[in-house]
Amino acid sequence: MIKVIKIGGNVVDNPELLREFVKDFAAMPGMKILVHGGGVMASQMQKAMGMTPLMIEGRRVTDEASLKVVTMVYAGWCNKNITAMLQAQGCNAIGLTGADGNAIKADKRPPVYVDSLGKDIDYGYVGDVSAQSVNAPFIYSLLSRGIIPVFNAINHDGKGNLLNTNADTIASSIAVAMANYRYRSPREVCCRCEECTHCCDDGRLTHETDLIYCFEKDGVLYDKDDDASVIPEIDKEKFAQLKEEGIVADGMIPKLTNSFKAIDSGVARVVIKHARNLLNDKGTILI
Amino acid sequence: MIKVIKIGGNVVDNPELLREFVKDFAAMPGMKILVHGGGVMASQMQKAMGMTPLMIEGRRVTDEASLKVVTMVYAGWCNKNITAMLQAQGCNAIGLTGADGNAIKADKRPPVYVDSLGKDIDYGYVGDVSAQSVNAPFIYSLLSRGIIPVFNAINHDGKGNLLNTNADTIASSIAVAMANYRYRSPREVCCRCEECTHCCDDGRLTHETDLIYCFEKDGVLYDKDDDASVIPEIDKEKFAQLKEEGIVADGMIPKLTNSFKAIDSGVARVVIKHARNLLNDKGTILI
Numbered sequence: 001m002i003k004v005i006k007i008g009g010n011v012v013d014n015p016e017l018l019r020e021f022v023k024d025f026a027a028m029p030g031m032k033i034l035v036h037g038g039g040v041m042a043s044q045m046q047k048a049m050g051m052t053p054l055m056i057e058g059r060r061v062t063d064e065a066s067l068k069v070v071t072m073v074y075a076g077w078c079n080k081n082i083t084a085m086l087q088a089q090g091c092n093a094i095g096l097t098g099a100d101g102n103a104i105k106a107d108k109r110p111p112v113y114v115d116s117l118g119k120d121i122d123y124g125y126v127g128d129v130s131a132q133s134v135n136a137p138f139i140y141s142l143l144s145r146g147i148i149p150v151f152n153a154i155n156h157d158g159k160g161n162l163l164n165t166n167a168d169t170i171a172s173s174i175a176v177a178m179a180n181y182r183y184r185s186p187r188e189v190c191c192r193c194e195e196c197t198h199c200c201d202d203g204r205l206t207h208e209t210d211l212i213y214c215f216e217k218d219g220v221l222y223d224k225d226d227d228a229s230v231i232p233e234i235d236k237e238k239f240a241q242l243k244e245e246g247i248v249a250d251g252m253i254p255k256l257t258n259s260f261k262a263i264d265s266g267v268a269r270v271v272i273k274h275a276r277n278l279l280n281d282k283g284t285i286l287i
Numbered sequence: 288m289i290k291v292i293k294i295g296g297n298v299v300d301n302p303e304l305l306r307e308f309v310k311d312f313a314a315m316p317g318m319k320i321l322v323h324g325g326g327v328m329a330s331q332m333q334k335a336m337g338m339t340p341l342m343i344e345g346r347r348v349t350d351e352a353s354l355k356v357v358t359m360v361y362a363g364w365c366n367k368n369i370t371a372m373l374q375a376q377g378c379n380a381i382g383l384t385g386a387d388g389n390a391i392k393a394d395k396r397p398p399v400y401v402d403s404l405g406k407d408i409d410y411g412y413v414g415d416v417s418a419q420s421v422n423a424p425f426i427y428s429l430l431s432r433g434i435i436p437v438f439n440a441i442n443h444d445g446k447g448n449l450l451n452t453n454a455d456t457i458a459s460s461i462a463v464a465m466a467n468y469r470y471r472s473p474r475e476v477c478c479r480c481e482e483c484t485h486c487c488d489d490g491r492l493t494h495e496t497d498l499i500y501c502f503e504k505d506g507v508l509y510d511k512d513d514d515a516s517v518i519p520e521i522d523k524e525k526f527a528q529l530k531e532e533g534i535v536a537d538g539m540i541p542k543l544t545n546s547f548k549a550i551d552s553g554v555a556r557v558v559i560k561h562a563r564n565l566l567n568d569k570g571t572i573l574i
Contacts, residue, residue, distance in 0.1 A: 045359075048336055068364055076363020077355055080441060080449055084386040088447035094388045099371040100381045101434055145428070147388055154367060160375035162367055 002031040002143065002178045002209045006171035009037040010216045011275045012078055021214065022082065024278040026089035031143045031207065033178070034086075034093070034150045035171040038078040042070045056114055056121055058251070062164045067125040070164050071097075074152040083150050093148045098155030099162065101138045104129055104170065106155035106163045127155045127163030129170060131265065134177035144183070168255065172211060172262045179209035179266035208268045211259070214275040219284035220256070222247055233285050236260055259286050289318045289430065289465045289496045293458035296324040297503045298562045299365050308501065309369065311565040313376035318430045318494065320465070321373075321380070321437045322458040325365040329357045343401055343408055345538070349451045354412040357451050358384075361439040370437050380435045385442030386449065388425045391416055391457065393442035393450045414442045414450030416457060418552065421464035431470070455542065459498060459549045466496035466553035495555045498546070501562040506571035507543070509534055520572050523547055546573050 005025065011017055025034060042060075043053040046069050054061040062070065079095040086093035098104030106127025111120040133155075142149055151174070153167045182204035219230035220242075234242065239256055242248040248256060259270035263286065273283025292312065298304050312321060329347075330340040333356050341348040349357065366382040373380035385391030393414025398407040420442075429436055438461065440454045469491035506517035507529075521529065526543055529535040535543060546557040550573065560570025 071367055072359030072363035074363075075367050076359035076361075080358055080362050080384050080386055083384070084443040084449050085447045087386055087389055087443060087445060092389055093386075095384070095386070097367050097370070097382070099367055099374055100383075102374055102379055141432070156371040156374060158374060160372045162371050 002033065002207045003028070003212060004033045004035065004171055004175040004178065004209065005212045005214060005278070006035045006168060007037070007275055008167075008213075008215045009040045011214060012036055012038045012082075013040045014216075017216075017275055018082070019085070021275045021278060022085045023089055024276075026086055026091035028279065032148055033139065033143070033174055034082070034148065035167055035174065036074075036078060036082060036150070036152055037167040038074045038152065041078065042073040045069050045073050056123075057116060059123060059126070059166070060164060061121070062124040062126050064125065067162060067164060071154050071162055074164075075154045079150060079152040086148065086150065091148055092146055093150050094142060095150045095152070097152060097162070098127075098129075098133075098165070101135065102156075102158070103135050103138055103149070103151070104133050104155045104165075104173070105135075105158045106133055106165050108157050108161065108163055125161065125163050127157065127165040129155060129165055129173045131173050131176035131180065134173050136177040136181035139174070139178065140181055140183055168213070168258065171213070172258055172267075175209050175211035175267045176262050176265040179206065179268070182206055206266075209266070210269045210271065211262055211267050212271045212273065212278070213255070213259075214273060214278060216274065218274045218277070218282060219272050220248065220252065230282070231284050233287065235287050239286075256286065263287070289320065289462075289494045290315065290499060291320045291322065291458055291462040291465065291496065292499045292501060292565070293322045293455060294324070294562055295454075295500075295502045296327045298501060299323055299325045299369075300327045301503075304503075304562055305369075306372070308562045308565060309372045310376055311563075313373055313378035315566065319435055320426065320430070320461055321369070321435065322454055322461065323361075323365060323369060323437065323439055324454040325361045325439065328365065329360040332356050332360050343410075344403060346410060346413070346453070347451060348408070349411040349413050351412070354449060354451060358441050358449055361451075362441045366437060366439040373435065373437065378435055379433055380437045381429060382437045382439070384439060384449070385414075385416075385420075385452070388422065389443075389445070390422050390425055390436070390438070391420050391442045391452075391460070392422075392445045393420055393452050395444050395448065395450055412448065412450050414444065414452040416442060416452055416460045418460050418463035418467065421461050423464040423468035426461070426465065427468055427470055455500070455545065458500070459545055459554075462496050462498035462554045463549050463552040466493065466555070469493055493553075496553070497556045497558065498549055498554050499558045499560065499565070500542070500546075501560060501565060503561065505561045505564070505569065506559050507535065507539060517569070518571050520574065522574055526573075543573065550574070 083093045083095035109126045111122040114121045222229040270286040370380045370382040396413045398409040401408045509516040557573040
């Protein structure tokens with residue numbers, strides 16, 4: 001079993017919530033990977049340096065100066081602090097960008113047509129990733145030695161450029177890549193043990209892989225103003241119904257659409273929950 | 288053979304020199320480790336954010352706000368750019384702070400008496416390291432899989448704090464640790480091959496390890512204003528003589544003193560040379 005856990009910028013920006021989350025993450029047994037955002041802090045830093053953050057449809061336009069700031073904030077301050085905090089909890093974390101060990105190679109996004117503006121927009125140093133971008137053998141080599149990768153939003157293009165990438169997409173890409181990664185069992189034969197989901201023709205195995213989105217809400221809610229109205233389980237049919245009823249709307253639609261894509265691509269479960277509930281079974285499970 | 292190479296802030300700040308150095312470093316065969324500074328850029332960033340860098344006897348006083356800036360600049364922008372540049376040259380680099388994989392655990396420096404001020408100074412979030420601080424098995428596990436560690440000046444104390452550390456000392460500590468690290472030969476017996484310097488009682492081997500300081504001068508100079516006056520070789524006796532004659536003075540004295548300590552502790556050679564001369568034998572060799 002491998003767990004890929006994503007925490008959003010709101011968790012990273014909240015020192016108390018982050019401290020509690022780090023403790024829980026460190027205590028969680030088994031193979032695990034952390035992916036973190038850090039958006040609010042990057043915008044604050046841009047403003048402190050006299051820059052104006054430019055977001056179009058929720059995505060940051062990343063020119064050279066902005067790339068410097070997000071790399072400093074995400075890969076520098078946030079990533080190294082979380083790594084040091086995990087180390088203090090006895091979790092042997094390693095902070096990574098996609099450039100490190102060539103862990104994730106992204107494609108620079110070409111200019112895209114933005115409906116609301118009616119024209120092509122060049123997002124600048126922004127990268128797109130998929131499961132094919134992920135160096136699963138490298139990540140697995142760390143996991144198998146008890147080293148816990150901590151990814152941030154910065155990747156590279158293999159040509160010497162760093163690229164800012166959506167952290168949700170990084171998390172789902174890693175989860176799909178790890179779910180499909182065939183490792184050779186130390187026993188060199190199919191053991192049919194609990195941690196293996198199935199055996200492949202060549203005697204290699206895959207790990208059941210979960211993707212867990214932790215944020216500052218208790219899950220997908222029937223009523224967005226009522227934190228107690230968590231929908232415990234959503235399958236594709238229910239998702240279609242919830243969309244039609246307008247219960248799932250706005251930013252939650254692409255999140256859930258991408259989550260079901262991850263499930264179709266081999267991820268066992270996607271869970272959406274509050275960061276403080278990492279170790280319990282509260283939240284919304286997508287199956 | 289393991290080579291530990293340190294580049295100073297003047298190389299990191301010079302885009303053209305850095306680009307050439309990165310190409311040469313990537314082309315260098317064998318096991319290698321890069322350690323980089325980045326001091327000038329950190330001070331620029333502090334000033335851009337309205338802070339006043341405070342240096343006492345050449346060392347940065349690092350309060351919480353300064354720690355944030357140096358972590359962003361060293362571990363974020365500089366480290367990830369160098370890593371991405373190396374990846375583009377086919378060198379499978381991994382950017383590391385001491386927190387990553389618990390590679391280097393530093394001790395927070397207690398307040399120290401500063402002669403020139405006549406009082407104790409608390410340098411803040413500043414760490415001291417020695418060869419004992421270095422996690423040689425982890426670093427060797429990367430090297431043995433062809434992954435090239437790229438260290439910056441940020442380490443951790445194991446209690447969740449990041450610490451700013453002198454990059455020269457990081458380089459010499461890593462070199463001493465690697466020179467003394469006993470690895471098991473893949474052949475499981477002493478092979479007396481060229482890459483091994485000697486065999487140990489338990490059948491483990493050590494790698495001959497060089498420490499190379501690359502900066503913007505051609506080496507240790509007889510005349511500091513004449514770049515052609517490089518002293519090709521210095522042993523301890525000659526060092527004593529050069530100090531007495533005042534030819535080696537100021538910041539070069541601690542650099543050379545620490546270099547000879549590294550040699551006494553197992554490092555084969557220390558070389559001081561210009562960053563553009565990495566692949567040739569120009570420079571000053573300390574033996």
